[in-house]
Amino acid sequence: MIYKTVIVDDHPIVISGISGLLSDLENIKIVEKFGSGIALLDYIEDNTVDLILMDVFLPIINGVDLCKTIKQKHPKIVIIGMSSQSERSLVMQFIQNGGNGYILKNASFDEFKNCIYKAIAGEIVFSEEVKTIISQPLSEELERIPALSRRERDIALLLSQGKSTQEIADDLFLSFLTVQTHRRNILQKYKMKNVAELIAFLLKNNMLN
Amino acid sequence: MIYKTVIVDDHPIVISGISGLLSDLENIKIVEKFGSGIALLDYIEDNTVDLILMDVFLPIINGVDLCKTIKQKHPKIVIIGMSSQSERSLVMQFIQNGGNGYILKNASFDEFKNCIYKAIAGEIVFSEEVKTIISQPLSEELERIPALSRRERDIALLLSQGKSTQEIADDLFLSFLTVQTHRRNILQKYKMKNVAELIAFLLKNNMLN
DNA sequence: CTGCTTTTACCTGATATCAGGTAATAAAAA
DNA sequence: TTTTTATTACCTGATATCAGGTAAAAGCAG
Numbered sequence: 001m002i003y004k005t006v007i008v009d010d011h012p013i014v015i016s017g018i019s020g021l022l023s024d025l026e027n028i029k030i031v032e033k034f035g036s037g038i039a040l041l042d043y044i045e046d047n048t049v050d051l052i053l054m055d056v057f058l059p060i061i062n063g064v065d066l067c068k069t070i071k072q073k074h075p076k077i078v079i080i081g082m083s084s085q086s087e088r089s090l091v092m093q094f095i096q097n098g099g100n101g102y103i104l105k106n107a108s109f110d111e112f113k114n115c116i117y118k119a120i121a122g123e124i125v126f127s128e129e130v131k132t133i134i135s136q137p138l139s140e141e142l143e144r145i146p147a148l149s150r151r152e153r154d155i156a157l158l159l160s161q162g163k164s165t166q167e168i169a170d171d172l173f174l175s176f177l178t179v180q181t182h183r184r185n186i187l188q189k190y191k192m193k194n195v196a197e198l199i200a201f202l203l204k205n206n207m208l209n
Numbered sequence: 210m211i212y213k214t215v216i217v218d219d220h221p222i223v224i225s226g227i228s229g230l231l232s233d234l235e236n237i238k239i240v241e242k243f244g245s246g247i248a249l250l251d252y253i254e255d256n257t258v259d260l261i262l263m264d265v266f267l268p269i270i271n272g273v274d275l276c277k278t279i280k281q282k283h284p285k286i287v288i289i290g291m292s293s294q295s296e297r298s299l300v301m302q303f304i305q306n307g308g309n310g311y312i313l314k315n316a317s318f319d320e321f322k323n324c325i326y327k328a329i330a331g332e333i334v335f336s337e338e339v340k341t342i343i344s345q346p347l348s349e350e351l352e353r354i355p356a357l358s359r360r361e362r363d364i365a366l367l368l369s370q371g372k373s374t375q376e377i378a379d380d381l382f383l384s385f386l387t388v389q390t391h392r393r394n395i396l397q398k399y400k401m402k403n404v405a406e407l408i409a410f411l412l413k414n415n416m417l418n
Numbered sequence: 419c420t421g422c423t424t425t426t427a428c429c430t431g432a433t434a435t436c437a438g439g440t441a442a443t444a445a446a447a448a
Numbered sequence: 449t450t451t452t453t454a455t456t457a458c459c460t461g462a463t464a465t466c467a468g469g470t471a472a473a474a475g476c477a478g
Contacts, residue, residue: 011293011314013321017226035315057293084220084266084293105220106244112222149424162406164464178426184467185424194434194466196404197371203412358454373434387456393437394454403436403464 002027003120006043008034008054008066009082014105018053021109028116037061044070049077051120056083056094056102064093071098078119088133091126101125146189148207155182157208160199212329213240213256217249217263217275218291223314227262230318237325246270253279258286260329265292265303265311273302280307287328297342298414300335310334355398357416364391366417369408 005028009015015033022028028051034040037058043049052070056063067079080101081094091102101119103112107127115125148156158168165183169176183195192198202208214237218224224242231237237260243249246267252258261279265272276288289310290303300311310328312321316336324334357365367377374392378385392404401407411417 011223011226012317013226013230013314014220014222015226016229016318017220017222017224020225020229021222105222108221109225151425159405160409162402162409164403166464174425175427177428180465181427182425183465187466193371194373194404196368196408199405199408200369200371200412203409360455375434383455384457386458389435390457391455392435396436 002029003050003078004029004031004048005051005053006030006032006034006040006049008037008040008052008058010035010055010059014055018112021112022116025113025116037063037066040066041069044074044077049074051116052077052079053116054079054081056081056086056090064090064097067094067099068097080115080119080125086130086133091130091133095124102130103127104129148186148202152182152186152189153208155179156186156198156202159183159195160203160208211236211238212259212287213238214260214262215239215241215243215249215252215258217243217246217261217267219244219264219268223264227321230321231325234322234325246272246275249275250278253283253286258283260325261286261288262325263288263290265290265295265299273299273306276303276308277306289324289328289334295339295342300339300342302415304333311339312336313338357395357411361391361395361398362417364388365395365407365411368392368404369412369417 005022007015007018007030009018012035015035019030019033022030031047031049032043034043037054038060040052040054054063054066058066061069063081063083067081070077070079075098078100079098080103081091081099082103082105083090084105086102086104094102101115101124103115103125104127106129107115111127115127118125154172155168158171163171165179166176168174169179172179186192187194187198190198190201192201199208214231216224216227216239218227221244224244228239228242231239240256240258241252243252246263247269249261249263263272263275267275270278272290272292276290279286279288284307287309288307289312290300290308291312291314292299293314295311295313303311310324310333312324312334313336315338316324320336324336327334363381364377367380372380374388375385377383378388381388395401396403396407399407399410401410408417
């Protein structure tokens with residue numbers, strides 16, 4: 001059997017790279033290439049597709065939603081997600097929405113080939129680095145960073161804009177002393193010595209905005 | 210003349226894609242491919258290279274620093290940066306460190322080819338989307354950002370780690386009062402109200418590390 | 419309904435920051 | 449060589465932060 005394969009990626013070079021890679025594989029035939037999910041959704045309505053390799057970060061529709069939409073109507077199509085960087089939660093979300101595998105783009109050619117073969121054989125596949133990402137749920141959850149509450153986030157944001165306690169109190173219609181308490185709570189929560197360290201920490205962890 | 214070209218990218222598929230693309234170009238010959246900057250630095254010491262296409266987000270050494278290092282010893286090598294997403298400041302930083310161009314990976318094949326040809330002809334080149342990114346200098350960004358001096362950077366870094374003036378003075382073997390002066394100078398230079406705003410500003414503009 | 423978290427608020431005191439000034443020496447650029 | 453910038457250092461005073469404690473009201477979840 002020959003697997004009719006579609007590639008979806010908004011980077012022409014990546015499409016070209018994968019095409020080259022897959023041309024080695026006997027029973028894989030690339031029937032179409034797309035730069036976004038919309039075109040793909042149209043295509044699969046009128047054409048037979050067995051395998052889809054898709055970038056998860058796509059314009060307009062993201063890969064997770066795209067995967068879900070496709071699987072609802074065409075559960076037999078094997079879908080493998082790809083991205084340059086990733087996080088545990090994103091990979092899990094992709095699989096939970098019906099994805100048959102996830103490959104990081106820094107994977108070697110052999111990894112790519114193995115994953116694709118295993119996926120069409122019915123397995124859920126991950127490239128090596130993805131495996132290490134998802135197999136560290138314990139240590140990550142142990143060092144899980146507590147979240148900022150809504151109010152704390154408001155205050156942290158204003159702090160990052162250089163506002164003083166009094167200015168923040170005025171902005172949020174709070175007492176000076178309330179803001180002071182929030183400040184102290186935030187610093188204690190993350191064990192930070194002062195606002196400078198706190199802001200650096202929050203920005204580096206994308207916890208503002 | 211044939212241009213000896215090296216590709217640096219930690220994504221095998223991207224390397225493969227660019228290889229395919231460049232194989233069409235008559236006077237471009239790919240002599241080597243690397244997954245990180247370290248291997249490249251070794252290579253150029255012993256071999257002639259005319260053109261380097263590099264991913265800006267690389268493991269261990271980032272593209273900006275890599276470009277700078279290479280250009281210091283080999284100013285004639287044409288270096289083009291690439292990435293999937295980018296910001297104005299990063300592109301500018303890359304060019305300021307000697308880069309001859311910047312291409313977003315979602316560029317079309319034609320864009321890639323044109324940029325490469327123009328770059329080896331001596332131009333500074335940008336792919337279409339990069340042009341739109343850099344041609345929007347917001348009123349804030351219009352005023353070019355003055356650089357931190359070495360000492361100021363040291364102090365700003367320690368501030369971002371939550372150190373107090375006294376601790377910084379001890380760390381750098383300076384007087385408390387000297388550190389205080391530096392702090393004031395930095396705040397004045399960027400017109401910031403306090404360290405929190407300063408750290409946020411510096412981090413957002415990638416001016417620490 | 420009953421805990422748990424969040425948000426609000428107050429008091430005090432030690433310490434740090436910020437803003438204003440000045441100025442000598444060294445290094446780099448013009 | 450002259451000028452500018454960087455780095456070093458000191459003084460003072462007003463204001464802000466940080467750390468300790470306490471506590472009530474509101475909202476949410478078990």
